[in-house]
Each structure stands twice: as structure tokens, then as C-alpha cells.
Amino acid sequence: MRIITDRKRAEHRGASGTGTEHHWQMQVSAVGLAVLVPILVYVFGHALGGDRQSVIDTFANPFVAILTGLALFVGMRHFAAGSAIMIEDYWRGTLRKALLIFVTSIAYIAIATGLFALAKIAL
Amino acid sequence: MPATNRRERPLSPHIQIFRWHVPMLTSILTRITGHALMAGVVLALWWLTAAAVSDAAFATANAVATSWFGDLVFTGSLWAVWYHYLAGLRHLYFDAGRGLRIEVAEKLGIAVIVGSVVMTILTIIVI
Numbered sequence: 001m002r003i004i005t006d007r008k009r010a011e012h013r014g015a016s017g018t019g020t021e022h023h024w025q026m027q028v029s030a031v032g033l034a035v036l037v038p039i040l041v042y043v044f045g046h047a048l049g050g051d052r053q054s055v056i057d058t059f060a061n062p063f064v065a066i067l068t069g070l071a072l073f074v075g076m077r078h079f080a081a082g083s084a085i086m087i088e089d090y091w092r093g094t095l096r097k098a099l100l101i102f103v104t105s106i107a108y109i110a111i112a113t114g115l116f117a118l119a120k121i122a123l
Numbered sequence: 124m125p126a127t128n129r130r131e132r133p134l135s136p137h138i139q140i141f142r143w144h145v146p147m148l149t150s151i152l153t154r155i156t157g158h159a160l161m162a163g164v165v166l167a168l169w170w171l172t173a174a175a176v177s178d179a180a181f182a183t184a185n186a187v188a189t190s191w192f193g194d195l196v197f198t199g200s201l202w203a204v205w206y207h208y209l210a211g212l213r214h215l216y217f218d219a220g221r222g223l224r225i226e227v228a229e230k231l232g233i234a235v236i237v238g239s240v241v242m243t244i245l246t247i248i249v250i
Contacts, residue, residue: 002227027215027218030163030211030214030215031215033208033211034208034211034212037204037208038208040247041201041204042249042250045240045246045250046166046250048170048188048189048197049137049189052178052181052185055171055174055181056174056175057157059171059174063159075164076164079157079158079161082154082157083157083158086154086158106161110164110165110168112170114168114171114172114174116172116174117168117171117172117175118171118175121174121175122176
């Protein structure tokens with residue numbers, strides 16, 4: 001028989017080993033995106049449909065370039081962390097690890113691609 | 124034999140068995156919209172990167188982005204982004220320990236669904 005108190009069970013940051021860190025990061029990125037996304041939707045909606053030069057002019061604006069880079073980085077981290085919750089709900093073992101690496105990679109590939117495009121346009 | 128901690132544990136909602144209800148539908152849709160939004164992100168990133176690279180690359184990407192297929196992806200993404208946005212705000216409200224009574228949670232769920240459609244139409248009008 002395992003004798004363990006509730007206090008003892010709660011120590012050492014639980015089964016995840018990271019306590020509530022994951023949940024907290026989702027909340028932080030959610031609040032950040034709540035500010036960034038509506039502005040980006042407006043900017044993107046206006047730029048879409050224009051010719052190449054007008055698209056370049058839009059995203060070369062320092063405010064738009066920084067906003068887009070920020071929204072992309074925070075958004076993709078929010079995606080990877082959110083997707084991890086789903087993966088941890090439905091898969092286990094090696095497949096779980098492979099899927100976690102997959103979504104993390106997708107997120108960073110999207111970030112790198114977007115930052116490359118922004119740098120080429122804005123600099 | 125360990126006599127402790129053998130109490131009945133709750134099962135996860137199983138979508139093929141459980142009766143559908145508003146909080147369940149809105150929760151599942153949050154997850155689906157969050158993942159589906161990657162389609163819009165990929166198309167937008169292709170379009171933006173093509174604009175950065177060359178006229179020829181932009182011509183191809185822009186043709187797809189402004190075709191019926193592009194309209195479908197971006198209009199769908201617009202609804203998904205507003206749905207996920209409102210559902211996310213609702214989750215932050217839940218996290219604060221509020222709105223968890225069943226009647227309130229159901230009303231919030233309906234507000235999220237209706238709100239996402241209204242915001243999508245408003246955005247299309249404004250843009």
C-alpha cells in the first residue's frame with residue numbers, strides 16, 4: 001500500500017514535470033493574439049488582391065512588418081502548444097513524441113518562412 | 124490490496140455515445156478551427172513569400188490566393204479566426220472561475236457561435 005498525502009502528490013510539479021507552465025503559456029499567448037490578430041486581419045484583408053508592388057509597400061511599413069512578425073511568432077507557438085494538448089489527449093508513446101516534434105517543426109518552419117519574407121520585403 | 128484511490132473516475136466525453144450539447148460542440152469546434160487555421164496560414168505565407176521573391180512567383184501564388192479556392196480558404200479562415208478568438212476569450216473567462224454554471228456556459232456557447240458569424244460578415248463588409 002502506497003501511503004501518500006495530498007500535499008506530497010502535488011509536489012514536484014505533477015506528472016508533466018512542468019506544473020501549470022503549459023496552460024499559463026497558452027493564456028499569455030492568447031491575450032497577445034487577442035490584440036495582434038484583429039489588426040493583422042485588417043491589414044492582410046486590405047493587401048490581398050493588390051499587385052506585387054502594393055503588397056510590398058504594405059508589408060515594408062515598419063509597424064506592419066513588426067506586427068506581422070510578432071503575430072506569426074506568437075501565433076505559431078500558440079498553435080504548437082495548443083496542438084500538443086490535443087496530441088497528448090489522443091496518442092501515447094513514440095507516436096505521441098513523433099507528432100509533438102512534427103507540429104513543433106511545422107510551427108518553426110512557418111515562423112522562419114514568414115520572417116524571411118518580411119526581412120526581404122522590409123529591409 | 125490497496126484500498127485507496129479506487130473510486131469511479133470520470134470518462135472523457137465520447138462523441139459517438141454522448142448526447143451532443145452546446146458546450147461540447149463549442150469546445151470541439153475550438154480545437155478544429157485552431158488546427159484548420161493552418162490552411163489559411165500556409166496560403167498566406169506562400170503568397171507573402173512569393174511577393175518577396177519574384178514577379179513570376181507572385182503571379183502564381185496570387186492567382187491561387189485570389190481564385191475561388193483562395194476565397195474559400197480565406198473566408199473559411201476568417202470565420203475560424205473569429206470563432207477561435209471568441210471561444211478563446213470564453214476560455215479565459217472560464218479560467219478565471221466564472222461562467223461555469225451550465226445555463227451560463229450554454230448561453231456563452233451560443234454567443235460564440237452567433238458572434239463568430241456576425242464578426243465574419245462585419246469583417247467582409249469593412250474590408
